[in-house]
Amino acid sequence: MVGGPDNVTSIAHCMTRLRIGLRDRSLVDDAALRELPGVLGLVEDDTYQIVLGPGAVARVTPAFEALVAAARQDSPAAPAAAPAAPVTADGLAARGAALRADRKARNATPVKLALRRIANIFVPLIPALIGCGIIAGLNGLLANAGLLPTLVPALAAIASGFLSLIAVFVGYNTAKEFGGTPVLGGAVAAIIVFPGVAKIDAFGQHLTPGQGGVLGALAAALLAVCVEKWCRTWVPEALDNLVTPTVTVLTAGLATLFGLMFLAGEIAAAIGAFAGWLLHAGGAFAGLVLGGLFLPLVMLGLHQALIPIHTTLIEQSGYTVLLPILAMAGAGQVGAALAVYCRLPRNRSLRTVIKSALPAGFLGVGEPLIYGVSLPLGRPFVTACAGGAAGGAFVGLFNQLGSVFGSTAIGPSGWALFPLLDGHSGMGTTAAIYAGGLAVGYLVGFAATWFFGFTDRMLADLNTDGGKDPATAPPANTPAMA
Numbered sequence: 001m002v003g004g005p006d007n008v009t010s011i012a013h014c015m016t017r018l019r020i021g022l023r024d025r026s027l028v029d030d031a032a033l034r035e036l037p038g039v040l041g042l043v044e045d046d047t048y049q050i051v052l053g054p055g056a057v058a059r060v061t062p063a064f065e066a067l068v069a070a071a072r073q074d075s076p077a078a079p080a081a082a083p084a085a086p087v088t089a090d091g092l093a094a095r096g097a098a099l100r101a102d103r104k105a106r107n108a109t110p111v112k113l114a115l116r117r118i119a120n121i122f123v124p125l126i127p128a129l130i131g132c133g134i135i136a137g138l139n140g141l142l143a144n145a146g147l148l149p150t151l152v153p154a155l156a157a158i159a160s161g162f163l164s165l166i167a168v169f170v171g172y173n174t175a176k177e178f179g180g181t182p183v184l185g186g187a188v189a190a191i192i193v194f195p196g197v198a199k200i201d202a203f204g205q206h207l208t209p210g211q212g213g214v215l216g217a218l219a220a221a222l223l224a225v226c227v228e229k230w231c232r233t234w235v236p237e238a239l240d241n242l243v244t245p246t247v248t249v250l251t252a253g254l255a256t257l258f259g260l261m262f263l264a265g266e267i268a269a270a271i272g273a274f275a276g277w278l279l280h281a282g283g284a285f286a287g288l289v290l291g292g293l294f295l296p297l298v299m300l301g302l303h304q305a306l307i308p309i310h311t312t313l314i315e316q317s318g319y320t321v322l323l324p325i326l327a328m329a330g331a332g333q334v335g336a337a338l339a340v341y342c343r344l345p346r347n348r349s350l351r352t353v354i355k356s357a358l359p360a361g362f363l364g365v366g367e368p369l370i371y372g373v374s375l376p377l378g379r380p381f382v383t384a385c386a387g388g389a390a391g392g393a394f395v396g397l398f399n400q401l402g403s404v405f406g407s408t409a410i411g412p413s414g415w416a417l418f419p420l421l422d423g424h425s426g427m428g429t430t431a432a433i434y435a436g437g438l439a440v441g442y443l444v445g446f447a448a449t450w451f452f453g454f455t456d457r458m459l460a461d462l463n464t465d466g467g468k469d470p471a472t473a474p475p476a477n478t479p480a481m482a
Helices: 028-033 056-074 089-107 110-147 152-164 166-177 180-193 195-199 213-231 238-299 303-315 322-326 328-343 348-362 368-377 379-400 415-418 428-453 457-464
Strands: 008-013 019-024 041-044 048-051 403-409 422-423
Touching: 008 056, 008 368, 019 028, 019 041, 028 041, 041 368, 048 368, 056 322, 110 152, 110 166, 110 415, 110 422, 110 428, 152 166, 166 180, 166 213, 166 303, 180 213, 180 238, 213 238, 213 303, 213 322, 238 303, 238 322, 238 328, 238 368, 303 322, 322 348, 322 379, 322 403, 322 428, 328 348, 328 368, 328 379, 328 415, 328 428, 348 368, 348 415, 368 379, 403 428, 415 428, 422 428
Parallel strands: none
Antiparallel strands: 008 019, 019 048, 041 048, 403 422
8 A cells, every 4th residue: 555565665653653765655545544444644744654543553563564574575576667557747746746845845944854853862762751650650659648668669760760861862862863873872971870970070060960961961962973973084994993982982071071061951950940930920821822832833843842841841850841731732633523523414434534533632642633634624723723722721720820740751642641640739639630621622622613613615515425535625725724
């Protein structure tokens, strides 16, 4: 369905999507893929992305890799030339060449490319953050209840071990992403968490282990990559194995100790202070804006800029206060989808898409509903944002009133975020506020879509057995989308 094994150039996955590099996009059978059980949606970006959901994608990817490898090994060599049928220029353009070029141009901006590289650094760390976050939550429950006192210290060590060394993993992934030697990036970043830095004074400033956190590790590893590449331009090959690693670690290490740790520490402290001030001073309004704008950020790929901010907040306080508010965008999306389902009782194909995507939506996987329902329809995407804004304002208000809480890990949202919640008001209060935010998001998203999500023309066109599949709906400038 993706054009055969020879059409696949790369295979990877993130939290929810199988990402495939393709030689010829026109060979992909989108309709057949959408009908596959388990496929929640399709997204085209720098790679062709098949939304499968968390858990499933981690199992499908290695199986798909094995199938591709086996098919390449077993298939006979293809003839050097002789296509099955002539392809005209008009036909090629009609099948997607122009679309590919346009999307590539729009997604290759310097900002988006930089954000994508940042995401490539942090996304591989999310499974460990989730696992350790849930263990930390379980440990907190046991400690507060006074249960299994001998097990509590062990769970604390398991939950905290990864976070105490997360800078090393960030440094490793940074060097790998930017073309350096990964272990050198990890070695330089390890300086930040080494207890011995407490004995160092940098220009009158006393350093502390962990100062600068993931931001310092990111900067240190980037510098290490630059130094390593510079060394390879002049160091003789016979001495490369000795000179390049030494110069790289020494130069980047000194710069980290006598500059980057302090600067990154100040930036990280400013991020934490600003997030706290934002929700304390303007909680409801801040939640309204954050919850309302998150779906457009996801659509544009700009939400990736928040990953290091979330990670920094988790390092500082044990949780990120922003994620529960941003998760309200998914609640608005679910409410909007339910309204579409109810408003279009005769559109069986669209209702089937919604029924298959709603379970994932309740668990915080919003791409199937975004790309399969609300975004192609136009207005329901806007009303979904209204639901997210209302839910965000609800959660932000309680933060402003003193019930500060957040998520101990990034990645999950929706109902899947409950095990990761932590705060100062107790688990019961925290869970109740978050559940209330979800309820508000569902209700407002539903009501806004019911009353404002459709024009009379849209209802006439869509509320039929032959209603358009949203994945093939007309573009936003057609009368039906007005």
